[in-house]
Amino acid sequence: MALPSGCDVATLTQALQSADPDEQMQALDACYAMLTDPTLWYWLIGFTVVSALVGALIGKYKNAVVRDTLLGLALGPIGWGISLLLPKAVPKPPCRACGKPITAGDKYCRHCGAPL
Ligand SMILES: [Zn+2]
Structure with a gap:
């Protein structure tokens, strides 16, 4: 029986339906290892910082730096879009x-x- 090596829906579903607890654990471990991979978190943190910075730049133009920084931080590119659509603060x-x-x-x- 082939043991799953990565974390994807097909292998996870197959492993969880299996009666073998070792296979289930191995599939869950593979997913856990993927979620705790530091590279993923570096990308996520970098993306969040860039989102906030772009939001702040839009905010500077719109006279609402705090509002647009928070929008960029919380929603990323969607927040930039909302910032750009909002009227320029007087x-x-x-x-x-x-x-x-x-x-x-x-x-x-x-x-x-x-x-x-
Ligand atoms: Zn006064």
Whole structure:
């Protein structure tokens, strides 16, 4: 009987249907070894970092660095697409008294209390 050497659906299914517990264990070990292969994780971490950096670049253009960095980090290229589709954030106007950004519609500055 040929023992499975790699982790793929066919060999795993076949091994799990087998009555031989050694064969089942060997198939599971092969899958475990593949999941714990450091190369896979280097790629995954590298991809995550690149996704966040590209998101940050899009965010810089869209005036929403934090939002777009998080989108890139969480969703990768899908997040970049969402960032690009979102409207460009309008920078908040500064308060005339203290210079800190104020929200449109506020009657008083949140930072210094000056009437707007
Ligand atoms: Zn102010």
